Amino acid sequence: MIVCVCRRISDHQIRQAAADGAVSLECLQFELGVATQCGRCADCASHVLCDARAAKMQAHVALPQHHVSIGLHPQMA
Numbered sequence: 140m141i142v143c144v145c146r147r148i149s150d151h152q153i154r155q156a157a158a159d160g161a162v163s164l165e166c167l168q169f170e171l172g173v174a175t176q177c178g179r180c181a182d183c184a185s186h187v188l189c190d191a192r193a194a195k196m197q198a199h200v201a202l203p204q205h206h207v208s209i210g211l212h213p214q215m216a
């Protein structure tokens with residue numbers, strides 16, 4: 140879905156920017172140019188970024204148990 144019509148930026152591009160470390164609308168403005176013309180997309184872009192960051196954090200919370208078991212010596216497991 141196109142989020143920013145003026146710059147033709149999609150939600151996928153915003154999610155990718157979040158995965159690459161974007162943490163704020165200002166980051167998206169700098170990296171992608173979102174909300175730098177008419178500004179109507181600012182709220183939607185922020186919402187997509189927030190969703191993407193929440194999903195990224197949930198993925199990190201779900202990983203530790205798997206990672207810990209991979210690193211254990213067989214006698215310690």
Ligand code: FES
Nearest residue numbers: 143144145177180
């Ligand atoms: S729709 Fe994004 S700046 Fe206009």
